[in-house]
Amino acid sequence: MPRIPVTSRRGLLFGAAAVSAGAALTACTSNEPKKAGTAATTAAAADDKPGTPVTIGFAGPQADHGWLNAINQNAKDRAAKYSEVTLEITEGSNDTAAQIGQIQTLINKKVDVLVILPADGKALTQVGLQAMKAGIPVINLDRVFASPQAYRCWIGGDNYGMGLNAGRYIGEQLKDKPDAKVVELAGIDNLELTRQRTQGFDDALKNYPNIKKVARQAAEFTVETGQAKMAQLLQAQKQFDALWNHDDDQGVGALRAIAQAGRDDFFMVGGAGSKSAMDAIKADNGVLKATVLYPPTMAASAIDLARALGQKKGVGGMSELEIPASITLYSAVVTKENVDEYLPTGFI
Structure with a gap:
């Protein structure tokens, strides 16, 4: 899309089977109020101890809107939490051609895992497929690709x-x-x-x-x-x-x-x-x-998932050896009764 109006920042669920993030997924953002912390530290990863070094490529949106800026900041802050994680981050773009070029650069750098919030999920499906074929697993953030073959895990809002x-x-x-x-x-x-x-x-x-x-x-x-x-x-x-x-x-x-x-x-x-x-x-x-x-903390959770993939780990709180294929975050209602619990996750 041409300058995708701030509008298409949020993704469409294409009917992929989704796992509620309300489950005890300690590698992903928790919606339990008492666990709320700073926007990028709302949950602990499956294993906070340093592990195998992982280079994560992050291709996010242009920060021309509060929610989009929070997406980028959550990813940066979460990656900084882990001493063994290196984050290769592109300049955010709402132009599909520019973002495709940025992702191809990350593929050529042979990053271990890619986290992509596509400017347009359908238009960027081919570059997602390209990364997967190159052996680089993709965490598809929020705006979903048109093919499940273009990503290893989708995480986003409901x-x-x-x-x-x-x-x-x-x-x-x-x-x-x-x-x-x-x-x-x-x-x-x-x-x-x-x-x-x-x-x-x-x-x-x-x-x-x-x-x-x-x-x-x-x-x-x-x-x-x-x-x-x-x-x-x-x-x-x-x-x-x-x-x-x-x-x-x-x-x-x-x-x-x-x-x-x-x-x-x-x-x-x-x-x-x-x-x-x-x-x-x-x-x-x-x-x-x-x-x-519609929590922008999903970007922090995407970094957790990418780290787990790079280190060949599963998700804390779940019995499976692999991370899920899809995670849908819960849309909690914030009122004056619980606002203090959620305020740390509010984006500017």
């Missing part, structure tokens, strides 16, 4: 689960309110991830017959579009009870529009887990009451 848990939270808050109304500020509609989030949200609301979704507006995961599209929603909808916004970065703009309109007659649920959203939830002095996580 877009359907985000919508489902957002809908459940809103449903529980409004379950006793007759004729409750909700609105949705989505991402870009031509992205499968946006459709998955909306589908999960709609499926959850089916369990609450008293709640009706009265409006939906698609934004573009930016502050500016969030503000503009939210202003349109507010103008069109003079009364509603809850708002689900797919992304905390576009949510900054949405909150500006809400403040400018002087509206406080509803509550808002965000998505992704930015620090600014968690700070607002903790302050509890505005409409934002919760956010549904």
